[in-house]
Amino acid sequence: MFSYKKVALLAAGALICVGVAAGSAQAKKDTIKVGVLHSLSGTMAISEVTLKDTVLMMIDDLNSNGGLLGREVEAVVVDPASDWPLFAEKARELVEQKKVDVVFGCWTSVSRKSVLPVFEELNGLLFYPVQYEGEESSRNVFYTGAAPNQQAIPAVEYLMGEEGGSAERWVLLGTDYVYPRTTNKILRAFLRKKGVKQSDIMEEYTPFGHSDWQTIVSRVKKFASEGKRTAVVSTINGDANVPFYKELANQGISAEDIPVIAFSVGEEELSGIDTSNLVGHLASWNYFMSVDSPENEAFIKDWQKFIKNDKRVTNDPMEAHYIGFKMWAQAVRQAGSTDVDAVRQAMYGQEVRSPSGYDVVMNTNHHLSKPVMIGEITSDGQFDIVWQTDETIKADAWSPFIPESAKLTADWSYPWVCGNCVKPKFN
Amino acid sequence: MRHFYNYFSRPASVFLLLLAMAAPLQAAPSEAVSFETAAAGLASSSYSDRMEAIKTLGALGDPRAPGLLGSMLESRLYRRVSDDRLVDARREGSAYLLSDPSTGESLGEAGSRDIRKIMVNNSLRGAIRAVLSRMDLFSEDLERRRAAVEAATGYPSNEMAGSLVQALANEDDADLKAAMEIALATSRLLSTDAATRLAGLETLSETTSSEVRSMVSRLTETDADGEFYEPDPRVRGVAAGIMANMETRMRMLENVGKLYQGLSLGSVLLIAAVGLAITFGVMGVINMAHGEMIMLGAYSTFVVQELFRDYLPADLFYLYLPVAVPVAFLVTGLVGIALERGIIRFLYGRPLETLLATWGVSLVLQQAVRTVFGAPNRAVENPFWMTGGFELAGVVTLTWNRLVVIAFALAVLAALGLLLRYTALGLQMRAVTQNREMASAMGIKTGRVDYLTFGLGSAIAGVAGVALSQIGNVSPNLGQSYIIDSFMVVVFGGVGSLWGTLTGAMSLGVINKFLEPVAGAVLGKILVLVFIIIFIQRRPRGLFAMSGRAAED
Numbered sequence: 001m002f003s004y005k006k007v008a009l010l011a012a013g014a015l016i017c018v019g020v021a022a023g024s025a026q027a028k029k030d031t032i033k034v035g036v037l038h039s040l041s042g043t044m045a046i047s048e049v050t051l052k053d054t055v056l057m058m059i060d061d062l063n064s065n066g067g068l069l070g071r072e073v074e075a076v077v078v079d080p081a082s083d084w085p086l087f088a089e090k091a092r093e094l095v096e097q098k099k100v101d102v103v104f105g106c107w108t109s110v111s112r113k114s115v116l117p118v119f120e121e122l123n124g125l126l127f128y129p130v131q132y133e134g135e136e137s138s139r140n141v142f143y144t145g146a147a148p149n150q151q152a153i154p155a156v157e158y159l160m161g162e163e164g165g166s167a168e169r170w171v172l173l174g175t176d177y178v179y180p181r182t183t184n185k186i187l188r189a190f191l192r193k194k195g196v197k198q199s200d201i202m203e204e205y206t207p208f209g210h211s212d213w214q215t216i217v218s219r220v221k222k223f224a225s226e227g228k229r230t231a232v233v234s235t236i237n238g239d240a241n242v243p244f245y246k247e248l249a250n251q252g253i254s255a256e257d258i259p260v261i262a263f264s265v266g267e268e269e270l271s272g273i274d275t276s277n278l279v280g281h282l283a284s285w286n287y288f289m290s291v292d293s294p295e296n297e298a299f300i301k302d303w304q305k306f307i308k309n310d311k312r313v314t315n316d317p318m319e320a321h322y323i324g325f326k327m328w329a330q331a332v333r334q335a336g337s338t339d340v341d342a343v344r345q346a347m348y349g350q351e352v353r354s355p356s357g358y359d360v361v362m363n364t365n366h367h368l369s370k371p372v373m374i375g376e377i378t379s380d381g382q383f384d385i386v387w388q389t390d391e392t393i394k395a396d397a398w399s400p401f402i403p404e405s406a407k408l409t410a411d412w413s414y415p416w417v418c419g420n421c422v423k424p425k426f427n
Numbered sequence: 428m429r430h431f432y433n434y435f436s437r438p439a440s441v442f443l444l445l446l447a448m449a450a451p452l453q454a455a456p457s458e459a460v461s462f463e464t465a466a467a468g469l470a471s472s473s474y475s476d477r478m479e480a481i482k483t484l485g486a487l488g489d490p491r492a493p494g495l496l497g498s499m500l501e502s503r504l505y506r507r508v509s510d511d512r513l514v515d516a517r518r519e520g521s522a523y524l525l526s527d528p529s530t531g532e533s534l535g536e537a538g539s540r541d542i543r544k545i546m547v548n549n550s551l552r553g554a555i556r557a558v559l560s561r562m563d564l565f566s567e568d569l570e571r572r573r574a575a576v577e578a579a580t581g582y583p584s585n586e587m588a589g590s591l592v593q594a595l596a597n598e599d600d601a602d603l604k605a606a607m608e609i610a611l612a613t614s615r616l617l618s619t620d621a622a623t624r625l626a627g628l629e630t631l632s633e634t635t636s637s638e639v640r641s642m643v644s645r646l647t648e649t650d651a652d653g654e655f656y657e658p659d660p661r662v663r664g665v666a667a668g669i670m671a672n673m674e675t676r677m678r679m680l681e682n683v684g685k686l687y688q689g690l691s692l693g694s695v696l697l698i699a700a701v702g703l704a705i706t707f708g709v710m711g712v713i714n715m716a717h718g719e720m721i722m723l724g725a726y727s728t729f730v731v732q733e734l735f736r737d738y739l740p741a742d743l744f745y746l747y748l749p750v751a752v753p754v755a756f757l758v759t760g761l762v763g764i765a766l767e768r769g770i771i772r773f774l775y776g777r778p779l780e781t782l783l784a785t786w787g788v789s790l791v792l793q794q795a796v797r798t799v800f801g802a803p804n805r806a807v808e809n810p811f812w813m814t815g816g817f818e819l820a821g822v823v824t825l826t827w828n829r830l831v832v833i834a835f836a837l838a839v840l841a842a843l844g845l846l847l848r849y850t851a852l853g854l855q856m857r858a859v860t861q862n863r864e865m866a867s868a869m870g871i872k873t874g875r876v877d878y879l880t881f882g883l884g885s886a887i888a889g890v891a892g893v894a895l896s897q898i899g900n901v902s903p904n905l906g907q908s909y910i911i912d913s914f915m916v917v918v919f920g921g922v923g924s925l926w927g928t929l930t931g932a933m934s935l936g937v938i939n940k941f942l943e944p945v946a947g948a949v950l951g952k953i954l955v956l957v958f959i960i961i962f963i964q965r966r967p968r969g970l971f972a973m974s975g976r977a978a979e980d
């Protein structure tokens with residue numbers, strides 16, 4: 001027994017020594033540190049692990065091309081474990097103790113809201129890659145996912161048009177939290193403006209992980225049989241989607257009768273569902289894996305090579321990280337420094353040829369100009385792009401359809417220098 | 428697009444472009460649009476051109492059209508870049524096998540760069556289906572005609588009405604004739620003549636299918652500007668009367684539907700909770716890893732499915748599910764036994780420590796599965812006999828997967844009841860839970876009974892995982908979504924009583940489903956929880972309280 005303990009102690013000691021040595025070797029003064037703040041365990045791991053891997057791939061790629069400013073780039077990965085307060089703690093750990101130069105992270109809006117005060121207090125820099133409800137512009141965050149006017153509004157416009165089936169009645173289905181509620185508030189205001197009656201809009205929320213969709217699906221069916229072409233706008237998030245789509249298919253709702261357009265379902269989510277009965281249901285994103293562009297071909301090839309699995313798919317938030325990372329690297333080169341204030345100034349106007357095949361640009365409201373694409377689910381779990389914008393669309397941080405937000409401007413350049421101002425600060 | 432704008436910026440090009448556009452415009456109005464011209468329109472990049480081409484193909488009635496449109500419907504129609512020919516392409520590895528869509532004649536292979544997909548969306552698919560069903564109305568094959576009529580109700584139009592009148596004259600089958608009348612009546616609602624619309628409504632007054640309901644109620648609706656879709660107030664009045672009639676008939680069926688949905692939700696709760704009724708109910712172990720046993724069962728199903736897909740012929744694939752049941756039973760049973768022998772047996776009589784330890788185990792299992800299988804969801808396919816469902820009068824859909832789960836849950840419960848009642852193991856289990864010392868004094872190896880009981884509870888949870896993989900998603904978090912519900916059912920039903928578990932699960936399911944339409948899903952769930960809290964305060968031992976000595980400690 002005693003000898004066991006000794007051996008164990010020795011082994012532990014040795015491990016610590018190795019760890020310290022490795023740590024100090026890595027912590028060479030001249031590496032640039034990139035924090036990765038994505039849940040690797042808990043409910044959100046399902047989506048966020050992929051994003052962690054995407055950042056690691058980008059870092060690998062950068063290093064094999066000589067690093068940045070002649071220095072090597074090093075990833076600092078932490079696991080906030082799908083726990084919102086822990087996100088704030090880990091963010092503080094990254095910025096304050098690990099002294100990272102930039103952080104790529106967060107998925108849910110609630111996790112972003114939780115880390116926001118930390119980044120603002122410590123003047124850190126966060127790249128947030130997921131489509132979200134808008135109504136925010138922080139000096140310390142660059143939002144590389146879509147705002148509602150780059151996803152929700154075009155999606156609804158498409159379905160309203162002849163091409164999308166001239167929908168006149170709307171079911172707004174969502175999981176009960178901030179993103180669906182805010183998006184639906186914007187959509188309702190937009191639909192009302194287009195002349196849709198209050199009685200032609202049905203809004204319904206479910207708890208996280210809702211698995212029994214029988215009642216809601218049959219209500220949707222009934223609502224749709226009341227005389228007008230009906231479409232469903234789904235902001236259902238995460239795990240609840242699989243039972244929802246299974247119920248849709250089994251109750252025989254085809255996309256030609258009642259199309260369902262989703263804002264949180266991409267290639268990765270579909271890989272968990274048998275899609276043969278879902279053909280034609282839609283999703284609206286800024287990127288699909290099926291985009292035909294040389295950048296995308298390379299992106300997919302690199303990803304599958306990095307993850308050593310040629311079945312793995314790419315999706316929109318991954319593309320957002322790709323754009324964000326490239327832009328950050330360009331901005332650092334341009335600024336000649338990783339200093340947050342210098343990089344922020346250099347970020348404005350950065351342009352990247354993205355896998356979507358368009359040149360996307362970072363605006364002074366900290367949001368991107370991106371293309372909008374609408375895809376229909378195919379039987380092999382991919383999307384056929386049935387519609388896309390000719391040009392990129394600039395994100396509205398504040399929705400013009402919510403009266404109190406319409407007055408606000410987000411512009412971090414002179415003379416505004418503000419995320420939510422009614423008039424310029426310096427004039 | 429940018430190139431396009433550049434064209435416009437040069438006056439000469441604009442002129443050329445106009446000339447080019449003028450040529451087909453002159454040809455278009457004449458009836459002499461050939462099949463080839465119309466077919467070429469399918470490859471246009473403009474949505475309205477493609478729609479026009481589909482309609483023209485439908486009007487031409489060329490025998491080559493069904494093959495072409497059928498191929499487009501399945502998203503298999505491509506344009507060959509080299510000669511602009513429309514081909515049917517099927518993916519075979521990294522290449523595509525080409526054939527002629529109309530004749531099926533093989534055209535060799537091509538790479539993904541040699542062909543361009545003809546994009547088809549929901550609206551175009553709808554138009555194609557309408558055209559194809561109009562053509563199929565005159566098919567020789569009765570089944571095809573039947574399918575065509577069924578589809579025709581969903582695509583009413585004046586052309587459809589014309590085709591249906593013709594088809595009716597040729598039809599001999601009485602059932603089909605009746606279905607055609609209904610389909611014809613829906614198309615007649617679109618007529619410009621009010622009398623025809625009224626005649627259509629007469630025919631439809633007895634039907635409740637959702638397509639018909641939709642068409643009739645449209646006549647009573649107003650559009651965005653507040654104008655009625657139906658100009659004639661007489662027709663509106665008749666339509667409103669029919670709608671009111673339908674409502675009353677549907678209300679009864681809707682309640683049947685809610686009851687079914689409640690039983691279905693109840694059976695899901697039941698199957699998830701039965702295992703816990705053993706480990707928690709019978710043994711008194713607060714087993715927080717119960718959900719993870721369900722999850723392991725679901726992953727066993729996934730593994731069996733993958734093995735079937737890789738090693739057995741495709742026509743045996745539908746059998747994977749019955750095979751997955753014993754596999755999941757064994758796998759989770761063994762994990763359960765290991766868990767009991769390794770951890771839980773040291774913690775008997777210390778509920779708090781058990782709770783913490785099993786919770787820790789649940790986290791370990793989750794992360795282990797996440798490491799082995801990856802974080803994203805895994806797709807478990809429903810075998811064909813579990814997809815779809817059947818409709819009752821267009822109001823309630825009973826889905827096969829849920830029907831199977833109801834039957835399966837009841838079967839598992841019955842098997843367990845029999846096992847406890849009639850086998851030696853069952854007898855020993857009951858003896859040990861009632862009085863451990865006495866049972867031990869009678870020569871029962873209580874340790875062995877303990878691990879077998881825990882193993883059985885876990886194994887049943889694993890079997891539940893097989894069933895639940897057919898309804899929900901298979902992810903490392905699967906168990907978490909069922910653990911709370913399971914405890915709720917067992918506590919509500921009465922700890923230690925299988926009848927209690929059954930009644931508890933079913934009544935919670937039904938209550939939930941009758942509350943949900945009124946209160947919404949979120950509030951409905953809260954109300955159910957509040958109800959249980961109040962109930963437990965009144966009857967702390969649940970619905971079916973155990974009586975006698977066992978209940979006293």
